[in-house]
Amino acid sequence: MRKNPKSSSLFPIKIEELQQLMQNKFENNPDLTFSIYEQPKRRIAVFYIGYMVEAEMVENYLLRPLLNSSEKWSNKSIRNEIPLGNSDKKERLEEILQKILIGEVFIYVEGEDSAVSYLLAKKEKRNLAQAETESLVLGPKVAFTESIVTNMNIVRWSIRSTDLVLEKLIIGERFPREVRLIYVNSIANDTDVNTMRQRLQELEVDQIEDSSVLMQYIEDSSTTIFPQFYGTELPDRFTYAIDKGKIGVMVENSPTAILAPTSFFSFFESTEDLYMRWNAGSFLRYLRFIAIIISILLTPAYVAATTFHYELIPTQELITIGESRSVVPFPPIIETLLLEFIIELLREAGARLPTKIGQTIGIVGGIVIGTAAVQAGITSNFLIILVALSALASFTIPNYLMSTSIRIIRFPMIILAGVLGMIGIMFGICFLIIHLLKLKSLGRPYLSPIYPFRWEDLNKALFRLPNAYQNKRFASYKPKDLIRYRKRKAVQKKDIDE
Structure with a gap:
């Protein structure tokens, strides 16, 4: 009686039994190619999924040398005769089923204790292009693609170090998918690496559709509206974060890479801040912090002032607002919610339509509907x-997920302002601060370096200083090596004639 193939070796097995077993596993799918070839006193089976492999390579580099060989077929002779270096041997059925679905071709010699496999997968991928969701004026424009091999090559070209680790994991019990855990061994904190690895390994799901879905599975809190991991499609941002000691995760068939741990202030950083002068970079970062305050509080403040606190509005402006609202039949809270809802409809319609039509809808729709x-x-x-x-x-x-969160926060703030006025706004602000203080990213405080307070990290989170003062990594993440470069050497300037 043959052993359970899932717990031990499937081989040796009769070729007819193997053919029937594979056809049953693939529900007699016609895409499964199973060919049987014979030699005197020796038979082999070659099987693979037709559309998953390069047919020309299978014909020219595998079948032709195999069938023209005068040697007696065996696993050893096959690996010697076929001039392909990516061969392997598989013994268990579950391994064969996993590998055949990613484009491996299997050769089984009847009577042998394993099957020889060759990776001849057909690569379907788009060419390198400019990032769509993260626009840049300065710096590299190339973005990640859906090919994890291409993405790893980009990272390798950027970080040319033997310390760079690209640890391979397989996630998905029913539909396995390759995931890469990426970090610099001499910099990244071991606790962060082990935490991320544990979360990935203990994940029990049928499949991972995308890295954005994976983020939701492994985040510290699944109930908050704020993203706790940073998703980016920019290789330069990814490699810069890895150099600072963060942990990266890439998912097969996803153009977005994950970075962790991440602080709240990381979502307002842009790689352009590095490419500009330090004072210009600091100005733009301050501008974004002011923008988030405006985005959250401007319309709620209008609702609170026009509903409860007329004394906050200058007299001349109050007259103008009164004349403008004299024909409006709705109270300020309904008026504001309605207009915010229309703006969100226009934004969503512009994002879902083709690019040229979406831009037209956003501009023309806003003008026409507003008027x-x-x-x-x-x-x-x-x-x-x-x-x-x-x-x-x-x-x-800069980050789409954080931008969406801020947009959603406006609606409850408007409701609080319309019900309780400025007291409601202060209640909402206090609730947000308390909520942010409780959040963590990969076990690290979400509001670092403000809480817990670290003076030496402020110039990396809230503003930029000249490069001579940026020689240390983010201490809140506790990297193994805190020093990026020597400060004294960074400030030395010598003319060529000195």
């Missing part, structure tokens, strides 16, 4: 300006 709403007495001119300014402020956030 028509004012003329129809649905809203006031003043509120349209505030809502547009709030929407523009949210666009300055």
Whole structure:
């Protein structure tokens, strides 16, 4: 009686039994190619998924040398005769099923204790192109693709060090997918590496559709609206973060790479801050912090002021707002929610439509609907300006996930402002701060370096200093090597004639 193939070796086995077993596993799928060839007193089976492999390579580099060989077929002779260096041997059925689905061709010599496999997968991938979700003016424009091999090559070219680790993991019980855990061994904190590895290995799911889905599975808190890991399709941002001691994760068939641990302030950084002068980079970062305050509080402040706190509005401006709202039949909270909802509809429609049509819908739709709403007495001119300014402020956030979170936060803040006025706004702000203080990213505080406070990390999170003062890595992440370069050497300047 043959042993259970899932717990021990499947071989040796009769070729007819192997053929029937493979056909049953693939539900008699016609895409399964199973060919039997004979020699005197020796038979072999060659099987693979037709559309998953390079047919020309199978014919020219595998079958032709194999069938023209005068030697007696065996695993040893096959690996000697076929001039392909990516051969392997498989004994268990579950290994064969996993590998055949990624484009491996199997050769089984009847009577042998294993099957020889060759990776001849057909690579379907798009060419390197510019990033779509993270726009840059300065710096490299290339973005990751859906090919994990291409992405790893990009990272290898950027980080040319033997310390770079690209640890391979397989995630997905029903539909396995390759995942790479990436870090620099001499820099990354061992606790962070082990934590990420444990979360990935203990994940029990049928499949991982994308790295964005994987982030949701392994985040510290699944109930918060804030992203705790950073997803990027920019190789330069990825490699810069790896150099700082962060952990990277890549998923097969996903153009987005994951970075962890991540602080709240990391979502407002851009790689352009590095390519600009330090003072210009600091200015842009401050601009983004101001933009998030405007995006969250501007329209709620309008609702609170026009509903409860008229004394906060200058007299002349109060007259203008009163005249503008004299024909509006709705209270400020309904008016604001309605206009914010229209803006979100336009934004979502522009994102889902083809690029040229989406841009037209965003511009023309905003102008037409805004003008028509004012003329129809649905809203006031003043509120349209505030809502547009709030929407523009949210666009300055470099990360799409954080931008979406900020947009959603505005709605409960508007409701609180319409019900409780400024007290409601302060209640919402306090709730957000307390919530952020409780969040963690891979076990690290989400608001670092503000909480817990670390003075030496402020110049990396809130602003930039000249390069001579940026010689240390982010101490809050506790990297093995805190020093990036020697400060004294960085400030030395010598002319050629000295």
